[in-house]
Amino acid sequence: xxxxxFNSRSENDMRHSIxxxxxxxxxxxxxxGIELNDVECAQINNSICIRKRYDGYNRIYVIAETKKDLxxxxxxxxxxxTINIPSKTDINDWDSILSASDCIKIATYHRYVYKELPxxxxxxxxxAIMEDLGRIHTRLFELFSPVTGHLPDKKQLSFLxxxxxxxxxxxxxxxxxxxxxxxxxxxxxxxxxxxxDNADMKGLYLLYNxxxxxxxxxxxxxxxxxxxxxxxxxxxxxxxxAVPDGLIDNIYxxxxxxx
Amino acid sequence: MNLNEFIANFAEQFDETDASEINASTxxxxxxxxxxxxxxxxxxxTEKKFDKKITFxxxxxxxxxxxxxxxxxxx
Numbered sequence: 001x002x003x004x005x006f007n008s009r010s011e012n013d014m015r016h017s018i019x020x021x022x023x024x025x026x027x028x029x030x031x032x033g034i035e036l037n038d039v040e041c042a043q044i045n046n047s048i049c050i051r052k053r054y055d056g057y058n059r060i061y062v063i064a065e066t067k068k069d070l071x072x073x074x075x076x077x078x079x080x081x082t083i084n085i086p087s088k089t090d091i092n093d094w095d096s097i098l099s100a101s102d103c104i105k106i107a108t109y110h111r112y113v114y115k116e117l118p119x120x121x122x123x124x125x126x127x128a129i130m131e132d133l134g135r136i137h138t139r140l141f142e143l144f145s146p147v148t149g150h151l152p153d154k155k156q157l158s159f160l161x162x163x164x165x166x167x168x169x170x171x172x173x174x175x176x177x178x179x180x181x182x183x184x185x186x187x188x189x190x191x192x193x194x195x196x197d198n199a200d201m202k203g204l205y206l207l208y209n210x211x212x213x214x215x216x217x218x219x220x221x222x223x224x225x226x227x228x229x230x231x232x233x234x235x236x237x238x239x240x241x242a243v244p245d246g247l248i249d250n251i252y253x254x255x256x257x258x259x
Numbered sequence: 260m261n262l263n264e265f266i267a268n269f270a271e272q273f274d275e276t277d278a279s280e281i282n283a284s285t286x287x288x289x290x291x292x293x294x295x296x297x298x299x300x301x302x303x304x305t306e307k308k309f310d311k312k313i314t315f316x317x318x319x320x321x322x323x324x325x326x327x328x329x330x331x332x333x334x
Contacts, residue, residue: 120302120314120315121314121315121316122314122315122316123316196295199293199294200288200294200295200298200319201295201298201299201315201318201319202295203295204295204299204315205315232296235296235300236295236296236299239299239300239303240299240303
């Protein structure tokens with residue numbers, strides 16, 4: 001088994017390496033356009049493995065020309081390496097190679113799409129302010145896994161708050177007890193996270209307000225990812241019109257991985 | 260739509276609450292299972308089955324199932 005040797009590369013060099021690997025018509029590719037800052041890259045033949053470091057784990061992206069290259073790359077992964085395989089088709093080859101290297105599937109996310117944005121009259125919520133950052137960050141990491149949930153770090157959260165991308169509900173003391181993040185690029189909207197600690201309907205106000213903002217900004221469709229195990233979220237989004245669009249994210253890690 | 264028909268449809272939105280627990284005078288906000296998901300399901304049901312639309316705020320002001328029925332009937 002070859003050992004992967006990772007090197008830091010400039011963003012520009014990374015793009016060249018990716019273009020080169022893609023030009024070889026790879027059989028396996030789970031690279032989906034991440035930011036290329038703070039990444040390292042290893043090469044086997046015409047295949048590359050990109051490692052992006054996060055707090056306590058790494059995400060691995062592979063562009064492999066052959067099954068043998070993929071096997072070698074996967075066999076050399078470390079215990080803190082996690083791998084996402086988004087696909088609209090079966091991933092049997094990936095699955096058998098990952099399983100043979102002691103990797104297990106830890107979550108399955110389906111992407112849902114709203115092609116029509118639902119509307120309903122709801123009281124207007126607040127936007128999060130910088131003082132809310134700590135509370136929102138803590139609660140997100142209590143409720144969701146950073147590995148499977150792609151949670152924002154404090155720097156990203158700060159950026160989202162500054163951009164007015166986070167709607168919140170507050171308790172009587174003014175503390176945030178529900179938050180929803182929404183972002184938009186052109187006609188496409190995204191709902192990166194939503195949590196609600198209220199027993200009543202206030203959490204839904206966040207959702208409908210996000211849709212109102214989307215509509216006011218000419219967003220035509222909205223994507224979101226839902227963990228298959230989150231039955232309540234699936235029910236809510238389906239009730240108001242979201243449908244799975246067929247894209248599934250399969251998340252694997254080493255069986256000994258503990259965050 | 261009559262009240263009994265509405266109560267039966269309202270009760271159908273719950274997974275764990277027995278239909279026998281729900282009647283015209285039930286204070287629905289106090290039901291253990293009542294949450295945002297059930298609220299949404301009830302609103303959805305009223306729109307699809309009875310072609311009536313009420314707001315969250317109007318629903319919140321209702322106390323009993325009969326209050327909710329009356330609020331919907333006024334639409």
